[in-house]
Amino acid sequence: MDFKIVSEYSPTGDQPQAIKELSAGINSGDKFQTLLGVTGSGKTFTVANVIQEVQRPTLILSHNKTLAAQLYGEFKQFFPNNAVEYFVSYYDYYQPEAYIPTSGTYIEKDLSINDEIEKLRLSTTSSLLSGRRDVLVVASVSCLYGIGNPEEFNNSIIEISVGTVIPRNQFLHMLVSSLYSRTTAEFKRGNFRVKGDTVDVFPAYADIYYRLHFWGDEIERIESWDPDTNERIELFEHLRLFPANIFVTGKDKLNQAIHQIQDDLMDQIQFFKNEQRPLEAKRLQERTEFDLEMIRELGYCSGIENYSRYLDGRKPGTRPFCLLDYFPEDFLMVIDESHVTVPQVRAMYGGDRSRKENLVEYGFRLPAAMDNRPLKFEEFEMLQNQVLYVSATPAEYEMEKTGGVYTEQLIRPTGLLDPxxxxxxxxxxxxxxxxxxxxxxxxxxxxxxxxxxxxxxxxxxxxxxxxxxxxxxxxxxxxxxxxxxxxxxxxxxxxxxxxxxxxxxxxxxxxxxxxxxxxxxxxxxxxxxxxxxxxxxxxxxxxxxxxxxxxxxxxxxxxxxxxxxxxxxxxxxxxxxxxxGIEPKALKKSVDSVLAGSRVAKSTVMDEVERIDFSEKPIQYDTKEDLQKAIDDTRKRMEKAAKALDFIEAARLRDIMMELESKRSTVKG
The missing domain is CATH 3.40.50.300 (P-loop containing nucleotide triphosphate hydrolases)
Incomplete structure (x- = not known):
């Protein structure tokens, strides 16, 4: 399928000229171009039209999670029939793992609302490896952090069709190898369950699940089902199931990784003992052995990314795989607000390294965790194919890359002038x-x-x-x-x-x-x-x-x-x-659109009065039952907000829920 814009608007002002210039540059192989567009001139619409013209898989890189969310919403509207994906890190919303030696404080990684983010990340990698060309990914700079090897991810895709002859148990083993977990209890993303001759698989990247009917060793029927209503949606002749985790590894590589982790663990424990630091040695041994047990049992563990060097078979110091490795060679990179985004990319490596050094120094992580890192700036540049810088004020870096040449967009569709x-x-x-x-x-x-x-x-x-x-x-x-x-x-x-x-x-x-x-x-x-x-x-x-x-x-x-x-x-x-004959006209936005502004996708906006009441009224709970009800209600609202991709509201509700949970010991009955 081709990229096709759905919009009641068509390019106006100097947008048509900008679209023509930029598209011609990309098609003729220009490596770097700059769009200098004033505020409110419709730069996003211009970029969408360029993407429609050149028909390239595209990465839109944003320096800020809120802006990434806005861009995702806009591109979703422009390209409703194409694969528009959203790739952000948990750490864009949550506290990453860290250790503060001055106070002896270890801060655990907070992933309490990671389900929707994980779904979006897996949906992104799955779309990129699906063979589709109409894939547009809006990402924060966290897409430059290490993720799993795309080759291993690709090798773990399960392809089946109606009429495929495969013993059911063999199919179940394939699911486990792709990091799906069997369940008899709650059925959620990344799970599968078996009932008689049917196998239900809930992909980690989707909101529906698939039901496979077996007749002996033959797949007789493939259906998709709605997990909320439990109604059948449609029938399929073919199905591709992508892995349930970005860090998926083949069995042989996994065994090699486990041996290597054990060897490095022994070396590091000995190092701490030689340094007369038994606390760090014990801490590292306990934490790493727990992770190893999980990896043996499930194929992954919490914080698996810290072992990515072993899983990928990389040498110390070599760059990790990242989202850019999942794109085809001819992809287009659009760097939004490039005057801010480029310096941020440049600074990422140093900031990550200082945090990891403390974790390694005090026995929370093996030294290999240092290789789970963002790209260095020169590595980022090496992975670029063609780049479009977008900014109202391009910096010297962008101008140098384009030899001082840029495409200018000064006219606003509203006719508004600069102040x-x-x-x-x-x-x-x-x-x-x-x-x-x-x-x-x-x-x-x-x-x-x-x-x-x-x-x-x-x-x-x-x-x-x-x-x-x-x-x-x-x-x-x-x-x-x-x-x-x-x-x-x-x-x-x-x-x-x-x-x-x-x-x-x-x-x-x-x-x-x-x-x-x-x-x-x-x-x-x-x-x-x-x-x-x-x-x-x-x-x-x-x-x-x-x-x-x-x-x-x-x-x-x-x-x-x-x-x-x-x-x-x-x-x-x-x-x-x-x-x-244009008369400048003011932009007016409704209260509803303002309230929805921090949301990523279309979602029901919570009642504002209810929101303020809920967060600001000090409520007394007479019984533990009342308190538990409040905790459960808050959890539901948190999950609903996360599902609507409003992670900021979800994090706010998570904080309220944690505050409520801390009151358990003070409530009687």
Whole structure:
């Protein structure tokens, strides 16, 4: 099947030219291209049209799980009949395994809501190895972490047809080799069960299960069933069952890996004993032997990725297999917000290594865990085929790769212009800002304010609050869950002003924001560079009244370049609007769409009042039965949120559930 866009819109403005240029470049073999598209110009729609033109399996790489979720939702809508997949790490939402020596704290890997993420990951690898060409994967940078060998994964695919002659027990052994578990109790993903002449298999990557009817040693019928309604869906002539775990390994390789793990374990235990560190030796022995027992019994264990070097048969220091190895050679990589994503990829290896060093040093993991790592930057570059960088402000790296050439997209389908820029003196800036905020609050518009430091953000928030301004601040110390809630509350008008440092720059869709205020705009540096200023100003570009105020006592080079570039863009946009009789119109989003904004796919939005009540009311539980009911209800809601791919809400509910569970000992009866 080919990629085919389903949309009521067709390319407008300078989108057709951008699509034509980029598609021609890909088809003629250009290795690197850059799309410089202003905020709100429809870069995602342009990329979708390029994918439709070139018909290549595509990886969309995002630096941020929230943006990846938004992109996944958009591409799902553009390509409803194609394989659009979502690949993120558990660690995008959950605490990875770590050890903090200063406090002696070991933090276990938290995978309490991993079922849906695992399904999505396996669905991705299964689609890529299915032979389909119409596969588009939206991934966070965690796709550059090690996963299983694609060759082993491919070898473990089970192919059967109606009429296939295969002894039932042989088929069951094949399922076990592909890491499916037999069950007589709860039937869930990754399980199979046997009833008389039928075998039910629940793929780890699907929401349906398959029922195989045997007549002696012959497969007589293959059906798909809905696990919720227990109704038959359809009949199949052929079926491909993909493995139940990304880290699948053939029996011979598994036995070799077990022997190698045992040898390395003995060496490391001896090392700790020689160092007079019996605690670390004992800890490592207990943990590793437990994992080995699980691997012997099931073929995998929790944290199997830490043994991936053994399972793959790799030498120490060699790069792990990652999602890029599952793509065909001619795939297209699209790096979204490349000016942020590329530096993030560059920094991944170092950050992962420092965390792993502590785990190895204190006997929580074998040294081989160091080889379960993300790609080094040069390894990432080697695995690229053709790359499209997408950004409103491409960095030097992208421009160097494309020889300074880029495709420009300045026209917004809404006719909106880049915001006007005003420079005002820093003396009296807070009072001036307050006056501007009040003007906008009266007409139900929002304001973003960017400061240089977290301290300044907090102090400004306190000052404005004392003067009756409804405002909040946001910076890197604010956790993910709270950040999403703050963004949502701003859009809903629960407060009017959001104050931040560096988190306001890219990828945030705020049509309600009509003013961006930049404090200390003349303090040249990273946060006040031309790239940062252009991105920050772009936050007001989705509003017909968009204005950016720079508070400064002098005009720096970065400010001058930003002003000149913005003026050039406004002239181009105004000329286009005049030539085509376009009147700029504001974007309006319903409350429902705002509430659904943090969700990945279409899902029922929970009642907002219920959500706030549930999280904020201190409830007293008279009996253990009442408490258990609350825990069970929260678990159901957590699982429902995870199933809807709203992992942020699921993690919030998980925290509530854990808090409830901690109260067990205090409740009588």
């Amino acid at each position: 006007r820029i005003e420079i005002r003196p820093s003396e009296g800036q807070v009072d001036d800002l307050m006056e501007e905020i009040n003007k906008r609050a009266e007409i139900d518009e929002r304001v973003l304010v960017t400061t240089l430091t977290k301290r300044m953000a907090e102090e400004l928030t306190k000052y404005l609050t004392r003067h009756g301004v409804r405002c909040r601040y946001i910076h890197s110390d604010v956790d993910t869950l709270e950040r999403v809630e703050i963004m949502r509350d701003l859009r809903l008008g629960i407060f009017d002003v959001l104050i931040g440092v560096n988190l306001l720059r890219e990828g945030l869709d705020f049509p309600e924001v009509s003013l961006v205020a930049i404090m200390d705009a003349d303090k040249e540096g990273f946060l006040r560079s031309e790239r940062s200023l252009v991105q920050t100003i772009g936050r007001a570009a989705r509003n017909v009244n968009g204005l950016a105020i720079m508070y400064a006592d002098k005009i720096t080079d970065s400010m001058r370049k930003t002003i000149d570039e913005t003026e050039r863009r406004r002239e181009t946009q105004e000329a286009y609007n005049k030539a085509h």
